[in-house]
Amino acid sequence: MRTSRILQAVEAHAEGEPGRVITGGMPLLKGASVFEKMQDMAANHDEIRLMMLREPRGNPGLCGNVLVPPCHPEADAGFIIFEQTEYPPMSGSNTICVVTVLLETGILPMIEPVTDLTLEAPAGLIRVRAECRDGKITQVSFRNVPAFAVHLDAKVEVTGLGTVAVDVAWGGMFFVLANADRLGVDLSADNGKDITRVSEAIRHATAEQLPVIHPENPAITGPTITNLWGAPIAEGTHGRGAITLSTGPFDPDRPQDASGILDRSPCGTGTCAKMAVLHARGLLAPGQDYVNAGPLGTTFTGCIVEETKVGPYPAIVPTLSGQGWIYGLSSYTLDPSDPFPAGYTVGDMW
Numbered sequence: 217m218r219t220s221r222i223l224q225a226v227e228a229h230a231e232g233e234p235g236r237v238i239t240g241g242m243p244l245l246k247g248a249s250v251f252e253k254m255q256d257m258a259a260n261h262d263e264i265r266l267m268m269l270r271e272p273r274g275n276p277g278l279c280g281n282v283l284v285p286p287c288h289p290e291a292d293a294g295f296i297i298f299e300q301t302e303y304p305p306m307s308g309s310n311t312i313c314v315v316t317v318l319l320e321t322g323i324l325p326m327i328e329p330v331t332d333l334t335l336e337a338p339a340g341l342i343r344v345r346a347e348c349r350d351g352k353i354t355q356v357s358f359r360n361v362p363a364f365a366v367h368l369d370a371k372v373e374v375t376g377l378g379t380v381a382v383d384v385a386w387g388g389m390f391f392v393l394a395n396a397d398r399l400g401v402d403l404s405a406d407n408g409k410d411i412t413r414v415s416e417a418i419r420h421a422t423a424e425q426l427p428v429i430h431p432e433n434p435a436i437t438g439p440t441i442t443n444l445w446g447a448p449i450a451e452g453t454h455g456r457g458a459i460t461l462s463t464g465p466f467d468p469d470r471p472q473d474a475s476g477i478l479d480r481s482p483c484g485t486g487t488c489a490k491m492a493v494l495h496a497r498g499l500l501a502p503g504q505d506y507v508n509a510g511p512l513g514t515t516f517t518g519c520i521v522e523e524t525k526v527g528p529y530p531a532i533v534p535t536l537s538g539q540g541w542i543y544g545l546s547s548y549t550l551d552p553s554d555p556f557p558a559g560y561t562v563g564d565m566w
C-alpha cells in the first residue's frame with residue numbers, strides 16, 4: 217500500500233454530535249500556546265482538516281479534534297478543534313469527545329470514581345471533572361470560558377425573512393440566537409433542512425450587519441454559528457435549541473441553496489451562549505441548572521458558577537455536563553496519486 221500520510225483517530229460522539237479525535241500522525245504544530253498551534257494548523261496544514269471532514273473520509277455532520285502537547289504548565293493535554301468552515305476556539309461536544317478518548321483509551325490515567333484534569337483549548341484552560349465507573353465515563357463536566365451577550369434584541373434585515381430580532385453572544389464561539397417560534401420555524405429534527413436554511417440566512421445577515429470581535433482576542437470574530445431556540449417540550453428540561461453549523465459559503469443571491477448542518481447534540485457552547493443571554497435578561501441566576509435539549513432529545517446541563525466581566529461585557533462562568541461514547545478506531549491514509557488529497561464535497565448532500 218502506498219501512503220504519504222497515516223492519521224490515527226478515535227471516533228466518538230457527545231450526546232449524538234460526532235467529534236473525531238486524531239491521536240497520531242500529525243505534523244509538529246508550532247506555537248507558544250494551543251491558540252497559536254491552531255493558527256499554525258489553519259495556515260499551514262489546513263488540508264488535514266479538509267481531508268478528515270470532507271468525503272470520502274468525512275461527512276457534513278462531522279467535527280474533528282487534534283490532540284497536541286499543551287503549552288500551559290497546568291494543562292494535562294491540549295486540543296485543537298476543527299469544523300467544516302472554521303477552527304472554533306472552544307466546543308462543548310468536542311471537549312466531551314476529547315475527554316472520553318483521553319481517559320477511556322488510557323492516554324491519560326482514569327481514576328475512579330472521579331478524574332480531574334485540565335485541558336488547554338485554543339480559548340484557554342478548561343478544568344474538567346469526569347465521573348467514571350468500570351472504565352467508562354458516565355459524565356463529563358467542565359468549567360467553560362466566560363460567556364457573555366454582546367447584543368440583545370438587535371434587528372437585522374434578512375433576505376426572504378425581513379426584519380429579524382436577534383441576540384449575539386459568546387459561549388466559546390460567537391452565536392447569533394433567534395426565537396424559532398417568532399420566526400414560525402418548527403424545531404423538530406424532521407424539519408432540519410428548513411432550520412438550517414433559515415439559520416444560514418440569519419447568520420450571514422448578522423455577520424454583515426452586526427460583526428463582533430472578542431474583546432480579549434481580536435483574532436476571534438463572528439458570529440459564525442446559529443442557535444434557533446424554543447420553549448422546552450420534555451419534562452425536566454428548561455429549553456431547547458437547534459444549532460446550525462455552516463458547511464460552505466452562503467450566496468445571498470441563492471439563499472435557497474444555503475448549506476448548513478444541525479448539531480446533533482444540544483451544543484455546549486450554544487447552551488452557554490443561551491445562558492449568557494438569559495442571565496443578561498435577568499432570567500437565569502447563578503446556581504440554577506439549565507437543561508437544554510437538542511434535536512435528538514439528548515441534553516446538556518449548564519449551571520452558572522460565577523459572575524464576571526469580559527472587556528466591557530457582564531459575563532458568566534458556566535459549567536457544562538454531558539456524556540460521550542467511543543464508536544470506532546480508525547487509520548486514514550492518503551495515496552500520493554489520489555486526485556482528492558483534501559477530499560471533496562458534492563451538492564446533493566453539502
Ligand SMILES: O=C(O)[C@H]1NCC[C@@H]1O
Pocket residue numbers: 233279304306307308309310389461479481482483484485486
Ligand atoms: O457543543 C459544541 O459547542 C459544538 N458542537 C458542534 C458545534 C460546537 O462546536
